[in-house]
Amino acid sequence: MSSTVDSPISSSKIQIHQLDRLAPRSAFLLFYAGHPPHQTMISSLSARHIARIARQQPLRLFSSQDSLVVTNVHEESGVAVLAMNRPPANSLSLELNEAISTSLKQIESNPKIQSVILASSNPTIFSAGLDITELISPSDERLPKFWNSLQQVYIDLYGSRLATVAAIQGHAPAAGCMLALACDYRIMHGGHGEEHLPTIGFNETQLGIAAPPWMGQLMVRTIGFRPAERALALGTLFPPSEALNAGVVDDVITEQSSSESNEVLKALLPEALQSQTSNPVMIKAYEEAACYAKIPPQARVASKLVTRSESLKEMQMTREDDTQHFCGFITHEVVQKNLMKYVEKMKQRGKAKKS
Numbered sequence: 001m002s003s004t005v006d007s008p009i010s011s012s013k014i015q016i017h018q019l020d021r022l023a024p025r026s027a028f029l030l031f032y033a034g035h036p037p038h039q040t041m042i043s044s045l046s047a048r049h050i051a052r053i054a055r056q057q058p059l060r061l062f063s064s065q066d067s068l069v070v071t072n073v074h075e076e077s078g079v080a081v082l083a084m085n086r087p088p089a090n091s092l093s094l095e096l097n098e099a100i101s102t103s104l105k106q107i108e109s110n111p112k113i114q115s116v117i118l119a120s121s122n123p124t125i126f127s128a129g130l131d132i133t134e135l136i137s138p139s140d141e142r143l144p145k146f147w148n149s150l151q152q153v154y155i156d157l158y159g160s161r162l163a164t165v166a167a168i169q170g171h172a173p174a175a176g177c178m179l180a181l182a183c184d185y186r187i188m189h190g191g192h193g194e195e196h197l198p199t200i201g202f203n204e205t206q207l208g209i210a211a212p213p214w215m216g217q218l219m220v221r222t223i224g225f226r227p228a229e230r231a232l233a234l235g236t237l238f239p240p241s242e243a244l245n246a247g248v249v250d251d252v253i254t255e256q257s258s259s260e261s262n263e264v265l266k267a268l269l270p271e272a273l274q275s276q277t278s279n280p281v282m283i284k285a286y287e288e289a290a291c292y293a294k295i296p297p298q299a300r301v302a303s304k305l306v307t308r309s310e311s312l313k314e315m316q317m318t319r320e321d322d323t324q325h326f327c328g329f330i331t332h333e334v335v336q337k338n339l340m341k342y343v344e345k346m347k348q349r350g351k352a353k354k355s
């Protein structure tokens, strides 16, 4: 049996060849990451072949510290970390979106890595969602590129061959929530007392905009139709315990738990995240990621395709329309006014906080 499905990886194809006949030791999905120069083909290879490809692959071992994302890989456990690093709030600009996609592909090109933890170098904000300044009086050229880069992040994360674990240390509104929902597992920090509770959810309607269909559907697939319908309409931002009850996240962690993983975390975490080695969310995220990494990858990826390939295909098919719709909607006079008001409120809040 041989089948081809729309790519979990951007403009490429994933082919499942004779999945039922592959022996566990040699079974790898044929996987084309179609972005030269990182073009990779991981096939049903012997260990010798994999080692040879790995030697030819200069991106196999890397750690990047200097940019919008910081990454590191830990081959012994098969786990990598990709942390957003765009102060002050990891709001998603065109450049941050592109950096997330590029880094994810780099990590995927390492055959020893099976899981990635999506994290933030900011201990109180996972991601504030779209960079609202990208939406206000945008240029005709940049706006569609910007939206395309967000669609691409969704496709890359939701369809990654890697198991993806979101370490949600802090706030994750709107597109920040989308990043988390596109992962396989979500762990949220329980907050530091009632005064400092992080929240997660699609709050778009509160800004006078609506989540696009693919984002809305992602919430529907995560928490079910009726709860999602209500949360989307009201723009609900869930505090941790409510997020857990609704199924927006899989786990909420507050207490510091002593863990044998701390030493591994020191090796795994990029320099910018070293202060998080004893952070309970990070410890749990590592444990979960390591657990996924032990599942035979061909079976894990095939099971992911069962639940995700239809929506990924749909996304590919409607992508251009979605971009046109987005650009038309965002540049509408009324929407622009709403966004400006929202940013004004955000700035006032910021000033009040600082004074």
Ligand SMILES: CCCCCCCC/C=C\CC(=O)SCCNC(=O)CCNC(=O)[C@H](O)C(C)(C)COP(=O)(O)OP(=O)(O)OC[C@H]1O[C@@H](n2cnc3c(N)ncnc32)[C@H](O)[C@@H]1OP(=O)(O)O
Pocket: 088, 089, 091, 124, 125, 127, 128, 129, 130, 131, 132, 133, 171, 173, 174, 175, 176, 203, 204, 207, 209, 210, 211, 212, 213, 322, 325, 326, 329, 330, 346, 347, 349, 350, 351, 353
């Ligand atoms: C087919 C239909 C098409 C329609 C499509 C519409 C597209 C919909 C998809 C996604 C929508 C979005 O993602 S819109 C973004 C939504 N995000 C938010 O509403 C979050 C706004 N921010 C906050 O609520 C808070 O900042 C926070 C809770 C995330 C953190 O609070 P905290 O008190 O810790 O920090 P500050 O508020 O002081 O923020 C620090 C700093 O960051 C700036 N900031 C925050 N968020 C954003 C953002 N989203 N974009 C740009 N800048 C942001 C904030 O202004 C502060 O800056 P200063 O330090 O300079 O004051």
